[in-house]
Structures are given as C-alpha cells and as structure tokens.
Amino acid sequence: MNTNPLDRGAVEQNLLQADTAALLLALVEDTGDDALLEEYRQYISNPFTLSEDFPEGARQRIAGLAAERFVGGGFQGELVTAAPERFRRLSEEAAQRPVAEHELDLFRKEMGLLEDAFIDWTGDRPVQSDQYRVIIVGAGLSGIATAIHLKRMGIAFTIFDRYDGVGGTWLVNTYPGCAVDILSHYFSYSFHRKNDWTSYYSPQPEVLQYLREVVAEFGLEEHIRFGTTVKSAKFDEATQRWMVHVEDKEGERTEESEFFVSAVGALSAPSIPDLPGMDRFQGQIVHSAAWDPAIDVTGKRVALVGNGASANQVGPNIVDHVEHLTVMTRSPQWVTKAPKYGQHLPAGEIWTLENIEPYARWFRLRSMLAMNEAMRPNAILDPEYVARGMVNAGNEALKKQLTEFMRQELGHRQDLLPLLVPNFPPGMKRMLRDNGWCRMFQRENVELVASRAAAMDETGILDDQGNHADVDLVIFATGFKVARMVGSLSIEGPNGSLRDAWGEDDPRAYLGISVPGFPNLFILYGPNTNIGVGGSIFFQAEAQSQHIATVIRDAIQADVTRVEVREEVYSQYNDDLDAALSHMIWALPTGTTWYRNSKGRVVANMPWTSQDYWDMNRTTDLSHYNTTPRRSTRARAEDSQKALADV
Ligand code: NAP
Numbered sequence: 001m002n003t004n005p006l007d008r009g010a011v012e013q014n015l016l017q018a019d020t021a022a023l024l025l026a027l028v029e030d031t032g033d034d035a036l037l038e039e040y041r042q043y044i045s046n047p048f049t050l051s052e053d054f055p056e057g058a059r060q061r062i063a064g065l066a067a068e069r070f071v072g073g074g075f076q077g078e079l080v081t082a083a084p085e086r087f088r089r090l091s092e093e094a095a096q097r098p099v100a101e102h103e104l105d106l107f108r109k110e111m112g113l114l115e116d117a118f119i120d121w122t123g124d125r126p127v128q129s130d131q132y133r134v135i136i137v138g139a140g141l142s143g144i145a146t147a148i149h150l151k152r153m154g155i156a157f158t159i160f161d162r163y164d165g166v167g168g169t170w171l172v173n174t175y176p177g178c179a180v181d182i183l184s185h186y187f188s189y190s191f192h193r194k195n196d197w198t199s200y201y202s203p204q205p206e207v208l209q210y211l212r213e214v215v216a217e218f219g220l221e222e223h224i225r226f227g228t229t230v231k232s233a234k235f236d237e238a239t240q241r242w243m244v245h246v247e248d249k250e251g252e253r254t255e256e257s258e259f260f261v262s263a264v265g266a267l268s269a270p271s272i273p274d275l276p277g278m279d280r281f282q283g284q285i286v287h288s289a290a291w292d293p294a295i296d297v298t299g300k301r302v303a304l305v306g307n308g309a310s311a312n313q314v315g316p317n318i319v320d321h322v323e324h325l326t327v328m329t330r331s332p333q334w335v336t337k338a339p340k341y342g343q344h345l346p347a348g349e350i351w352t353l354e355n356i357e358p359y360a361r362w363f364r365l366r367s368m369l370a371m372n373e374a375m376r377p378n379a380i381l382d383p384e385y386v387a388r389g390m391v392n393a394g395n396e397a398l399k400k401q402l403t404e405f406m407r408q409e410l411g412h413r414q415d416l417l418p419l420l421v422p423n424f425p426p427g428m429k430r431m432l433r434d435n436g437w438c439r440m441f442q443r444e445n446v447e448l449v450a451s452r453a454a455a456m457d458e459t460g461i462l463d464d465q466g467n468h469a470d471v472d473l474v475i476f477a478t479g480f481k482v483a484r485m486v487g488s489l490s491i492e493g494p495n496g497s498l499r500d501a502w503g504e505d506d507p508r509a510y511l512g513i514s515v516p517g518f519p520n521l522f523i524l525y526g527p528n529t530n531i532g533v534g535g536s537i538f539f540q541a542e543a544q545s546q547h548i549a550t551v552i553r554d555a556i557q558a559d560v561t562r563v564e565v566r567e568e569v570y571s572q573y574n575d576d577l578d579a580a581l582s583h584m585i586w587a588l589p590t591g592t593t594w595y596r597n598s599k600g601r602v603v604a605n606m607p608w609t610s611q612d613y614w615d616m617n618r619t620t621d622l623s624h625y626n627t628t629p630r631r632s633t634r635a636r637a638e639d640s641q642k643a644l645a646d647v
Contacts (some may be wrong), residue, residue: 135233168263189543522551550620
C-alpha cells in the first residue's frame with residue numbers, strides 16, 4: 001500500500017496539473033486498460049508540439065482514475081520491461097509514429113530501464129586493471145559522464161579541472177538570464193533523472209546544482225583535482241603512456257596515465273573580437289562566458305555585441321535595469337517561439353513526477369521526442385529548392401511563419417523588421433528561442449545598431465560605419481573559438497601534434513572521438529558532434545562516454561596497452577560524414593556560423609540523427625582499433641633501455 005498521506009482529492013488536484021498524455025500512458029501501463037487508451041489516444045499530441053490537447057472532461061476522468069489507482073497502491077511495478085510488445089505499443093503512442101525495433105532500446109535508456117546503460121566488466125574484474133589509469137581533462141557534464149563508468153568498474157582515474165568547482169560551461173556561464181534552452185527533463189542524464197526541476201527550461205544555477213548532486217551521488221569528488229590546468233600531454237612510445245603536464249598553485253608537474261580523455265568542451269574558449277582602441281576604453285569590458293558577478297548594470301549605458309543564444313538571454317534580462325542598451329548585431333538571427341519557455345512547472349506536476357515513477361519515465365521520453373530532430377525536416381536540402389536558392393518546402397514555410405512571429409513581436413517598431421529578419425534560411429545557425437528578443441527593441445532605451453563592432457575608444461564602441469555609442473560597459477556575447485577544437489591543450493602524439501594534424505581549424509575524428517596517430521586518446525564533444533537540428537548535449541556525452549568506457553574496458557580485459565583507431569575505419573567514417581553533411585543546410589555557403597571553419601567546412605555539426613549516433617557509438621568496440629598487447633610493450637621498453645645502455 002502506498003503510504004502517501006494525501007487523500008484522493010488532493011492527489012487528483014496534483015494530477016490535473018500534470019501532462020495528460022504522459023499520465024494516460026502511465027495509467028494504461030499500470031492497469032493494462034487498453035479500452036482507456038483506445039478511447040483517448042486521439043488526444044495524445046505530437047511530442048514536438050508540447051501541447052495539451054485533451055478536452056477538459058477527458059483530463060478530469062484520466063486524473064480521477066489515476067488518483068484512485070495511486071491511493072489504492074498502484075504505480076509500483078516495472079511493467080514496461082516485463083512485456084516488450086506492450087512497451088512498443090505504448091512507445092508508439094508516446095511518439096505518435098511507428099517505432100523501429102532499434103529505437104526501443106534507446107527509449108528504454110532514456111527511461112532509465114536499459115540494463116547495460118553502465119559499462120561493466122564482461123566477467124570478473126581483471127587483475128591487470130590496477131595497472132591502468134585514466135586522466136580526464138574537464139569536470140563538465142562530459143567528463144562527469146565518462147568518470148561514472150570508470151568509477152563503477154573500479155578503474156583508477158583523475159579529473160583535472162582548471163576551475164574550483166565542477167560544471168564546466170555551466171559553472172562559468174553566469175551572465176544575467178543564463179538558462180538552458182532544451183527541456184530540462186531531457187537536459188540531464190538518463191541514468192540520473194531529476195524530477196524537481198522548477199522550470200521546463202531551467203536557469204543556470206539549477207543545472208549547476210544538478211551536476212554537483214550527480215558528482216556527490218557517484219562519489220566523484222575524491223577523483224577531481226580542482227584549480228589544476230592541464231597544459232600539455234605527450235605520448236611516450238617506450239611506456240605507451242601519456243605524460244601529462246599540469247600546473248596548480250603548488251607549481252608544475254608531470255602526471256602519467258595509460259589513457260587520456262579530453263572533456264574540455266567545444267564552447268569553452270571565449271572569442272572576443274580584437275578591436276583597435278580596446279585598451280583605451282575607460283569603462284568595463286566583459287565576455288558573456290566570463291561574467292563578473294560584481295558587475296552591476298543598474299543605471300549604466302551598456303553595449304551588447306552579438307545576437308546568438310547568449311545575447312538573447314542577456315539583453316532581455318538587463319533591459320529593465322540599464323539606462324540605455326545599444327545592441328550591435330553583425331548579422332540578423334531567426335527567432336522562434338518555444339512552447340513553455342520561461343514557464344515554471346506547476347507544483348502538481350512536480351508532485352506527479354516525484355511520486356508516480358511511470359509518469360516520470362513517459363514524461364522524460366516525451367521530452368526527448370520533443371527535442372530530438374525537431375528542426376531536421378527543415379534542414380535537409382532539396383535539390384529543386386537549392387537550385388532556386390532555398391532549402392526545401394518546409395523551410396520556406398517556416399521562414400514565413402517566423403517572419404510573421406517576429407513582425408508581431410516588434411509591435412510599433414516595424415521599421416526594424418528588415419534589419420532583424422535574416423536573408424539566410426532558418427536552421428543555418430542555431431535559432432534563438434524567443435526570450436523577448438524582438439519585444440526588447442520596442443523599448444525606448446534600446447537601440448539596434450545592425451552592423452559589426454569595429455573599434456573602441458576611451459568613451460565607447462564604434463561600428464564599421466563609424467557610428468559611436470557612448471557606454472560604460474561593453475558585453476561581448478560574441479561566442480567561442482569552436483573550430484579550434486581542444487585548443488587549450490597541446491597534444492603530442494608519436495608522430496606529431498594534434499594541431500599539426502588538424503591545422504588551426506580543420507578537426508576530424510572517428511565519431512568525433514578518436515584520431516589515427518593519437519593512441520589512447522579520446523575526445524568528448526569533438527569534431528562534428530554538435531547537434532544542429534535539436535537534441536541534448538547530455539545525450540551526446542552519454543553516447544560518447546559509453547563508447548570510450550567500452551574501448552577502455554575491452555583494452556584492459558585484453559591486456560593491451562595501446563589502442564589506436566584504424567585508419568580505414570576513420571577514413572570510411574569521414575567519407576560517410578562528408579557525404580551526409582553535403583545534404584544538410586549548413587553546406588550552403590551562406591551566412592556566418594560557428595558550425596563551419598574558415599574554409600567553409602562544417603566542423604562542429606553532425607549530420608546524423610541522435611538515434612544513429614547512439615547506435616554507432618554503441619556498436620563500436622575494440623575491433624575498430626589497432627591494439628598492442630602488453631608483452632610487446634614490455635619488450636619495447638626493454639629494447640629502448642638496452643639501446644640507451646649501448647650508447
Ligand atoms: P554565437 O552563437 O557564436 O554568437 C556570437 C554572436 O556574436 C553572433 O551573433 C555573431 O555574429 C556576433 N559577433 C561576433 N563578432 C562580432 C562583432 N565584431 N560585431 C558584432 N557582432 C559580432 O555565441 P553564443 O551566443 O555565446 O552561443 C554559442 C552557443 O552556445 C550556442 O549556439 C549554443 O549552442 C550555446 N548556448 C546555449 C545556451 C542555452 O542553452 N540557452 C545559451 C547560450 C549559449 P554573426 O552571427 O555574424 O557571426
């Protein structure tokens with residue numbers, strides 16, 4: 001029996017605030033009442049819409065039945081795992097489309113039901129595992145995901161992080177209004193669901209708090225060396241180990257490990273334009289990703305440079321406090337309305353998430369389905385449209401819809417519409433989720449300067465037309481050096497550096513993770529792993545860390561000391577990648593975007609669906625790598641010692 005003291009009426013009131021589609025699925029799962037599903041399935045919305053389409057009477061009936069079930073002790077079982085056919089049936093209702101067999105495993109993972117979600121030894125823990133150590137650079141969400149697998153297997157590892165806390169990008173991005181713009185119930189680990197997010201799209205402090213909780217829950221803190229910068233890593237052929245040069249407040253030293261994992265992220269090195277006269281400016285300058293909490297914008301004249309996802313959150317959040325805001329935009333941006341963006345979850349819905357486990361699972365799945373590939377149909381090139389300078393029919397329709405939305409949002413400032421509506425197709429850059437961006441320009445204290453920031457002087461900032469804005473504070477929301485991947489580390493393989501292999505901004509890897517010539521090195525959020533059509537970076541981190549942990553586990557079990565992705569595996573992957581990317585919107589040579597490098601090659605985004613990428617990572621194993629057994633390592637070390645002695 002359920003021991004919850006709430007009576008049926010109180011439970012029902014809570015359930016009435018929940019998402020009826022997820023509640024219906026939970027109820028049908030729990031009761032097996034297919035007649036109920038038949039009666040109401042017509043009202044289950046397409047997950048992309050995030051809409052509540054159940055008529056009031058249906059909502060009340062479903063909430064009433066679920067309340068009765070709850071006070072009667074229901075919702076306790078793990079029914080979805082027990083009956084695969086039933087899981088498929090309910091999954092198809094959740095997705096509102098047929099679901100292929102291989103998708104069901106991913107659905108189970110997202111719902112926390114997959115048995116092999118954590119990588120583990122295939123037999124007993126091998127004795128030689130004590131001879132291996134892994135160094136991870138970065139205690140952000142990717143580093144944490146990887147560390148969890150290693151911790152569970154008892155593989156020695158250390159995370160080095162230059163900051164004094166965990167969280168990476170979610171630690172340092174503290175600018176006003178910083179929040180996630182992916183649904184929080186999907187912007188979190190599938191194996192560690194959080195049911196009490198206060199908002200559908202949570203503010204930065206809550207995401208950071210969540211990451212801290214995960215680190216505590218999995219006992220990772222003791223493995224993290226904070227305030228420690230990894231400066232370089234060099235692979236030593238004789239020992240087959242990485243010599244990792246680190247610096248902390250005690251000084252510099254070399255740490256050694258068999259495996260070296262970069263989890264430094266792609267959006268971590270701020271990009272600030274090097275403007276002439278910058279050093280003469282008498283006011284304050286800050287980058288959005290290096291916000292100084294001591295900054296008080298109240299009553300200040302502020303220039304905000306840029307109109308990406310960061311500026312979109314900063315601007316509307318400071319406009320009420322500043323005396324004047326000058327917004328400098330080099331190129332316009334599409335803005336879309338996102339359902340539930342900026343909304344708190346009602347208390348009853350949080351209660352339902354916390355108390356009815358099957359509901360929380362279906363809600364999580366529907367959140368994933370709402371996000372993944374939401375933009376993909378509009379991002380695939382249709383040759384007939386491309387010949388006419390467009391993307392496809394859906395993209396054209398979206399363009400009209402977004403233009404109309406922006407027109408409405410601008411109110412009496414219709415004169416700004418030509419300056420704010422892009423001449424490139426939506427999806428070419430990461431679209432802004434409406435945060436009051438266009439509405440902001442209706443304010444009397446806001447001025448749009450639709451041109452590039454070009455110079456600064458003692459009193460302010462100038463655009464490339466020579467227009468001058470007198471300001472006290474300049475906020476550069478000008479993004480990151482994405483294409484110069486892993487740029488903060490100097491990585492030296494046996495035959496040369498990663499920089500030599502990639503050049504300044506032309507990174508490539510197998511699955512974005514492994515590079516030939518760089519044994520025992522793995523990269524998280526590497527080349528072509530950003531999702532340009534809707535998804536979650538937590539999903540990517542899970543897929544990649546599963547892959548990395550699998551290869552490390554297999555290497556240890558086989559007692560090999562060197563794993564290096566096979567050249568033909570890497571080449572085939574990159575050929576397929578290029579071919580797939582050529583059909584995507586970012587291949588069009590229009591507009592500026594951090595998705596491409598200086599030569600126009602797409603280096604940030606992946607062309608795959610999240611499902612495809614997860615499948616690829618899941619089926620990758622040691623056979624994709626060349627390996628060197630331990631014995632020959634020992635022989636090689638002896639040889640090199642002998643050679644030294646002979647000299
Ligand atoms: P961004 O998307 O690269 O935007 C940088 C902006 O600065 C662009 O509008 C760029 O113009 C502009 N810019 C650069 N130099 C300029 C100059 N000299 N004068 C005027 N404008 C200039 O960077 P971001 O906004 O920091 O976002 C980066 C990524 O971080 C996002 O795409 C997203 O993946 C992530 N992010 C996520 C969230 C979230 O979840 N809510 C929030 C923030 C960031 P052009 O367009 O012409 O290049």
